[in-house]
Protein backbone atom coordinates (compact mmCIF):
# COMPACT_ATOMS: atom_id res chain seq x y z
CA UNK A 1 0.00 0.00 0.00
CA UNK A 2 1.33 3.46 -0.72
CA UNK A 3 1.35 5.80 2.23
CA UNK A 4 0.75 9.32 1.16
CA UNK A 5 2.34 11.84 3.52
CA UNK A 6 2.17 15.30 1.99
CA UNK A 7 5.44 17.15 2.60
CA UNK A 8 5.82 20.92 2.37
CA UNK A 9 2.48 21.57 3.99
CA UNK A 10 3.25 25.25 3.87
CA UNK A 11 2.51 25.07 0.13
CA UNK A 12 -0.62 23.03 0.63
CA UNK A 13 -2.83 22.29 -1.33
CA UNK A 14 -1.71 21.25 -4.81
CA UNK A 15 -4.05 22.39 -7.62
CA UNK A 16 -7.10 20.09 -7.57
CA UNK A 17 -6.55 19.11 -11.22
CA UNK A 18 -3.15 17.67 -10.29
CA UNK A 19 -4.36 15.42 -7.46
CA UNK A 20 -5.27 12.41 -9.65
CA UNK A 21 -1.77 12.62 -11.18
CA UNK A 22 0.11 13.15 -7.92
CA UNK A 23 -1.85 10.30 -6.36
CA UNK A 24 -1.86 7.86 -9.31
CA UNK A 25 -1.19 4.30 -8.19
CA UNK A 26 -0.25 2.81 -11.55
CA UNK A 27 2.02 3.84 -14.42
CA UNK A 28 2.32 7.55 -15.02
CA UNK A 29 3.48 6.73 -18.56
CA UNK A 30 0.16 5.01 -19.26
CA UNK A 31 -1.81 7.98 -17.92
CA UNK A 32 0.24 10.52 -19.86
CA UNK A 33 -0.12 8.53 -23.10
CA UNK A 34 -3.87 8.32 -22.62
CA UNK A 35 -4.05 12.09 -22.09
CA UNK A 36 -1.77 12.73 -25.13
CA UNK A 37 -3.47 10.16 -27.35
CA UNK A 38 -0.04 9.06 -28.53
CA UNK A 39 3.11 7.34 -27.22
CA UNK A 40 5.23 9.38 -24.81
CA UNK A 41 8.41 10.93 -26.19
CA UNK A 42 11.33 10.55 -23.74
CA UNK A 43 14.19 13.06 -24.00
CA UNK A 44 17.18 12.01 -21.89
CA UNK A 45 19.27 14.74 -20.28
CA UNK A 46 21.48 12.49 -18.14
CA UNK A 47 22.23 8.81 -17.64
CA UNK A 48 25.11 7.56 -15.54
CA UNK A 49 26.48 6.63 -12.14
CA UNK A 50 26.23 8.95 -9.15
CA UNK A 51 26.69 8.54 -5.42
CA UNK A 52 23.45 8.34 -3.47
CA UNK A 53 22.78 11.41 -1.32
CA UNK A 54 21.91 11.00 2.35
CA UNK A 55 18.33 12.06 1.60
CA UNK A 56 18.04 9.46 -1.16
CA UNK A 57 19.42 6.75 1.15
CA UNK A 58 16.77 7.62 3.72
CA UNK A 59 14.04 7.65 1.05
CA UNK A 60 15.23 4.17 0.01
CA UNK A 61 14.74 3.01 3.60
CA UNK A 62 18.42 2.66 4.54
CA UNK A 63 19.37 3.04 8.22
CA UNK A 64 22.30 3.38 10.62
CA UNK A 65 25.68 2.30 9.21
CA UNK A 66 24.34 2.06 5.65
CA UNK A 67 23.71 5.80 5.76
CA UNK A 68 27.44 6.47 6.26
CA UNK A 69 28.55 4.16 3.42
CA UNK A 70 29.22 5.57 -0.08
CA UNK A 71 26.77 3.88 -2.41
CA UNK A 72 26.59 4.15 -6.18
CA UNK A 73 23.38 4.33 -8.17
CA UNK A 74 22.43 4.46 -11.82
CA UNK A 75 20.62 7.77 -12.42
CA UNK A 76 18.41 8.70 -15.37
CA UNK A 77 17.04 12.20 -15.90
CA UNK A 78 14.47 12.79 -18.61
CA UNK A 79 11.82 15.10 -19.92
CA UNK A 80 8.56 13.47 -20.96
CA UNK A 81 6.60 14.92 -23.89
CA UNK A 82 2.91 14.30 -24.53
CA UNK A 83 1.45 15.82 -27.69
CA UNK A 84 3.01 19.27 -27.85
CA UNK A 85 6.50 20.72 -28.15
CA UNK A 86 6.93 21.54 -24.46
CA UNK A 87 7.75 18.84 -21.90
CA UNK A 88 4.97 17.87 -19.52
CA UNK A 89 7.05 16.08 -16.86
CA UNK A 90 10.65 16.25 -15.71
CA UNK A 91 11.73 13.00 -14.04
CA UNK A 92 14.71 11.56 -12.22
CA UNK A 93 15.02 7.84 -11.61
CA UNK A 94 17.58 6.48 -9.14
CA UNK A 95 18.46 2.77 -9.19
CA UNK A 96 20.81 1.65 -6.43
CA UNK A 97 23.32 -0.82 -7.93
CA UNK A 98 21.93 -3.50 -5.63
CA UNK A 99 18.59 -3.11 -7.45
CA UNK A 100 20.15 -3.64 -10.88
CA UNK A 101 20.61 -7.40 -10.60
CA UNK A 102 19.37 -9.93 -13.12
CA UNK A 103 16.68 -8.74 -15.48
CA UNK A 104 16.69 -5.30 -13.84
CA UNK A 105 19.95 -4.50 -15.64
CA UNK A 106 17.84 -3.64 -18.71
CA UNK A 107 16.78 -0.50 -16.83
CA UNK A 108 20.24 0.83 -17.79
CA UNK A 109 19.65 0.26 -21.50
CA UNK A 110 16.19 1.75 -21.99
CA UNK A 111 17.27 4.72 -24.14
CA UNK A 112 13.94 6.28 -25.29
CA UNK A 113 11.71 3.56 -23.85
CA UNK A 114 9.71 4.81 -20.84
CA UNK A 115 10.65 3.07 -17.59
CA UNK A 116 6.96 2.53 -16.97
CA UNK A 117 6.81 -0.01 -19.81
CA UNK A 118 9.19 -2.21 -17.79
CA UNK A 119 8.15 -1.37 -14.24
CA UNK A 120 4.43 -1.95 -14.77
CA UNK A 121 4.70 -4.72 -17.36
CA UNK A 122 3.47 -7.47 -15.04
CA UNK A 123 1.44 -5.56 -12.45
CA UNK A 124 -0.76 -2.49 -12.70
CA UNK A 125 0.40 -1.19 -9.30
CA UNK A 126 3.50 -1.61 -7.14
CA UNK A 127 4.03 -1.22 -3.39
CA UNK A 128 5.45 2.22 -2.79
CA UNK A 129 6.01 5.09 -0.39
CA UNK A 130 5.33 8.57 -1.74
CA UNK A 131 5.67 12.20 -0.76
CA UNK A 132 4.64 15.36 -2.57
CA UNK A 133 6.26 18.77 -2.53
CA UNK A 134 6.27 22.04 -4.43
CA UNK A 135 9.59 22.78 -6.17
CA UNK A 136 10.75 25.76 -8.23
CA UNK A 137 9.78 23.79 -11.38
CA UNK A 138 6.35 22.68 -10.19
CA UNK A 139 4.57 20.13 -8.02
CA UNK A 140 6.72 17.04 -7.57
CA UNK A 141 5.97 13.54 -6.37
CA UNK A 142 8.80 11.39 -5.02
CA UNK A 143 8.07 7.68 -5.02
CA UNK A 144 10.14 4.82 -3.63
CA UNK A 145 8.89 1.74 -5.47
CA UNK A 146 9.34 -1.84 -4.31
CA UNK A 147 9.72 -3.60 -7.68
CA UNK A 148 9.90 -7.28 -6.84
CA UNK A 149 12.05 -6.54 -3.79
CA UNK A 150 14.24 -4.07 -5.65
CA UNK A 151 14.01 -0.48 -4.41
CA UNK A 152 13.83 2.31 -7.01
CA UNK A 153 13.43 6.03 -6.36
CA UNK A 154 11.55 8.06 -8.97
CA UNK A 155 10.71 11.75 -8.76
CA UNK A 156 8.41 13.40 -11.29
CA UNK A 157 7.77 17.10 -11.56
CA UNK A 158 4.67 18.30 -13.41
CA UNK A 159 5.76 21.29 -15.50
CA UNK A 160 3.69 24.35 -16.38
CA UNK A 161 3.06 23.05 -19.94
CA UNK A 162 1.31 20.04 -18.45
CA UNK A 163 -1.16 22.18 -16.51
CA UNK A 164 -1.85 24.39 -19.53
CA UNK A 165 -2.20 21.49 -21.99
CA UNK A 166 -5.83 21.03 -23.03
CA UNK A 167 -5.40 17.37 -24.13
Ligand SMILES: C=C(O[C@@H]1C=C(C(=O)O)C=C[C@H]1O)C(=O)O
Nearest residue numbers: 027028029078091113114115116
Ligand atom coordinates in the same frame (compact mmCIF):
# COMPACT_ATOMS: atom_id res chain seq x y z
C1 LIG B 1 7.85 5.19 -13.57
C2 LIG B 1 7.24 5.41 -14.72
O1 LIG B 1 7.98 5.76 -15.84
C3 LIG B 1 7.98 7.09 -16.31
C4 LIG B 1 9.08 7.14 -17.28
C5 LIG B 1 10.32 7.60 -16.93
C6 LIG B 1 11.51 7.39 -17.85
O2 LIG B 1 11.34 6.81 -18.94
O3 LIG B 1 12.64 7.80 -17.46
C7 LIG B 1 10.53 8.25 -15.71
C8 LIG B 1 9.49 8.48 -14.86
C9 LIG B 1 8.12 8.01 -15.11
O4 LIG B 1 7.23 9.11 -15.20
C10 LIG B 1 5.77 5.31 -14.87
O5 LIG B 1 5.28 5.09 -16.01
O6 LIG B 1 5.08 5.42 -13.82
